[in-house]
Amino acid sequence: MSETLLEVTNLRTRYKTDDGNIFPVDDISFRVKKGQTLGIVGESGCGKSQTALSIMRLIQKPGEIVSGDVQFKGESLLKKTEDEMRDILGNQMAMIFQEPMTSLNPVYTIGDQIEESIRLHQKGLTNLQIKNKAIDMLKLVGIPAADKRYHEYPHQLSGGMRQRVMIAMAMSCTPQLLIADEPTTALDVTIQAQILDLMRKVQKEFQAGMILITHDLGVVAEMCQDVIVMYAGKIVEYGTVEDIFYRPKHPYTKGLLDSIPHFETGSRMKQLNTIPGLVPSLYNLPVGCRFQERCKFAQEDCRRAEPNLENLRGIHKVACYHPVQSEGGN
Amino acid sequence: MSSETPLLKVENVVKHFPIHGGLFSRQVASVKAVSDISFELKRGETLGLVGESGCGKSTLGRCLIRLIEPTSGKIIFKGEDITHVDDNRMRDLRRKMQIIFQDPYASLNPRMTIGAILEEPLIIHNLYPVEKERAERVQELIKLVGLRPEHLSRYPHEFSGGQRQRVGIARALAVNPEIIICDEPVSALDVSIQAQVINLLMELQQKLGLTYIFIAHDLKVVEHVSTKVAVMYLGQIVEFAEADELYKNPLHPYTKALLSAIPIPDPKPRPERIILTGDVPSPIAPPPGCYFNPRCPMASVECTQIKPELEEKSPGHFARCIKVPATI
Known part of the structure; x- marks a missing residue:
């Protein structure tokens, strides 16, 4: 290499x-x-x-x-x-x-x-x-x-x-x-x-x-070739470009990808997926995961302690207790 | 979407800004910002520009509600030629024609509370003369755009970009308009917030039966919201069609290049991309012939000689290019 x-x-x-x-x-x-x-x-x-x-x-x-x-x-x-x-x-x-x-x-x-x-x-x-x-x-x-x-x-x-x-x-x-x-x-x-x-x-x-x-x-x-996704000062996901786009694990990464309008005919009037709420202020971060307030998968443990960046496959890492189950590879 | 007469009809609108210079400040040239624009828009439609x-x-968007006076041409709103009506009548008409600006930081007065900002159009148009009813209307508006009544006593600086844009939308809605010109309403916002504001605009359109003119440089956003799309280049419409048709089957080489230039959020290798050379020429001295010819990969000698017209190439699909064969 x-x-x-x-x-x-x-x-x-x-x-x-x-x-x-x-x-x-x-x-x-x-x-x-x-x-x-x-x-x-x-x-x-x-x-x-x-x-x-x-x-x-x-x-x-x-x-x-x-x-x-x-x-x-x-x-x-x-x-x-x-x-x-x-x-x-x-x-x-x-x-x-x-x-x-x-x-x-x-x-x-x-x-x-x-x-x-x-x-x-x-x-x-x-x-x-x-x-x-x-x-x-x-x-x-x-x-x-x-x-x-x-x-x-x-x-x-x-x-x-x-x-x-x-x-x-x-x-x-x-x-x-x-x-x-x-x-x-x-x-x-x-x-x-x-x-x-x-x-x-x-x-x-x-x-x-x-x-x-x-x-x-x-x-x-x-x-x-490689991508880092940052949220409120932290890396929430790190991986190759394929990892991030085809197998996103962090709900924030997934949310970002889903909120872009795609080119597809007949997409008009379809609701865009949004990430509700706003980025928290760095002066006033929540206890636990920084994304919890906007995350639909957030549970008790997300509010207790901040998740560490855990290794997945290869260089792919994610900081989340409840990573997204991606719909199979590509 | 039922009514037959168009809500807005635009005929040959031209806007030239004069450039003065020389000894006696004579007009030496002009910026040809908008040349010869015509289209029709029915109630409930969204035209993407x-x-x-x-x-x-x-400039075109502002000409349509006469924030900028067009040099020539006609703007017909609900059957009434509004191109030369006096200021009083225009003020009445603006109740029906509102605008949302791009920069949510610059378009709200920093010294007014959100409540005062939303109340102002109601006072100007004398809509809810009883103070209590006016206050109720303001409350209703703030809820309509997904903010809370307690926000009314705050000032614009206390809000994020997305929230300010919601206030801008609420202000435009205050007077119950029929058509709203949205001038790059989401381009100053982050992606996740962009999606929230787009959803809000579309939801309001359905709920209130609004007609939009949606001005944007982001083709993906325009495709998502528009029923019809007009592609502009150097003051002219170069292609005009139903949104689905235009994106599926672009005819003009400029539209093709624009579509191909958009980075797609998918790392799969893509088929060859059209990369245009050079920059947009100056609108003071546009090139002879087709305005796009210096950058066009298909250009030939006649493109520098013939000024192409906007022609119907297939039913409902217009393009300004002599190289595109008509199929009707």
Whole structure:
């Protein structure tokens, strides 16, 4: 099997606030292999973006990582100094953000912005080499007339083009791990299809590992090999993409899958399955399972103690006392 | 769904936004946001308007209730041409035509309680002049959308996105409208909450006999709620049909590409997908000929020369493409 690139074990991130302590990342463990894509899904506020930021040690005060470990290529990132981290971020590990409008600097040309990371991380290149490399990256991500676009500012580009620039920036130092936080959420479907296709191509070319954070289960099904489902800061289910889509065990995973409208004729006026209620506040979590209030299978034991993530088959794990009996495999 | 006369009839509606510039702020160009839209809608139907950002679907929705004045064309509501009626008459008509907005965070006044928000349309339209009856109506409304009467004294910030959208729906329902324009009502919500709001909208439609115009970019949601679907591209309707027919048998290459671009929540490998190249062109200077030709995988020379019309290709199924053969 291919080698492990990133291993996260029992990671916990705490925010100390006036209203009490909360743990948006609560005891998270997972692993990403070279060339593999891991999807993290969940609804807003479930801690998926906080998990990504914790891995890169970009958590800001009043937040801090309180326990656990993040091993990148066999070394603990939590033990690195600030300088060592700066060397890794943008170089061996890069991030693509959701909002291409706010994550590009409006007063620099896109050429300048791509060059910045090359200049920082690849010492000893001449200005011309840096410029050529930046233009090559723009070509790689499919920007037409790259040498002209190089001199343009972010506002002159469309949303899809900006997201391509973000990908070019992220890939410019050939990172081994790419973290993409809702990379296509702000884009239209036809542009989303272009960007996902590009990300797959670029990932294959560089054999990079990828963590893809999204709320769109369709995107997960298309891009990922392994999937984590998060709920209120915890992993509730972890498995291969087939495990999650064909043999979901956690009632939340099942609920999420059932609540998407499917393409089928005559589906009109059929009630969509919903998950009743709302995500609990992290300040006021129930005793026991965090999903109990919205779960139709909840029983006494769910209210007593929180279920642990139990191993099923292969890498498939679920945190539930009363897992869903799936209707046979596929 | 029985009445024969359409509830809403739209004829050749056009909206161009002028762009001023130059020395004397003359009009130098215009954004052709909506061009030549026509359709009919019967009571109890739901028309889904789909398309990518900037295709003019929201502008069209707003033109229909004259929140934006159309440049030309006719809007006929229950047999009355409302395109040029005065403000007083329009205010009366808006009682019958309401809108639900996309952003449940921006569309509720943060300084008003939910009760006051729901009461306001009743006061404006002078519907329940007796205060006690008005209070009862507000209570009835909040229960209708699945919230509780004790929520009435709270402020919008105390609610989640899904709950706020319920308040937005209750506000639209307050005046007993006949048609509701839903402008991306669920796109700001999480999946599990989306399903709750969609179910609510459909339940209300059955209970109250409402007619919807449902504007969305999510084709799956549109398929689920609509009886008819219009696909828009650069201000034009490029395809129009009954919902089942359109999804089963898409004719226009743009509709085909849109359908094929949707990620399907099933990890099974899928047949080849149509990936469109390039972006939507600017509506200030649309390309010559068919607006879709620069991105169309089927385009040929005549597509850059002939402006296609919206033609009936098979019974009830319209498409704006010269490459699609008519079967009637």
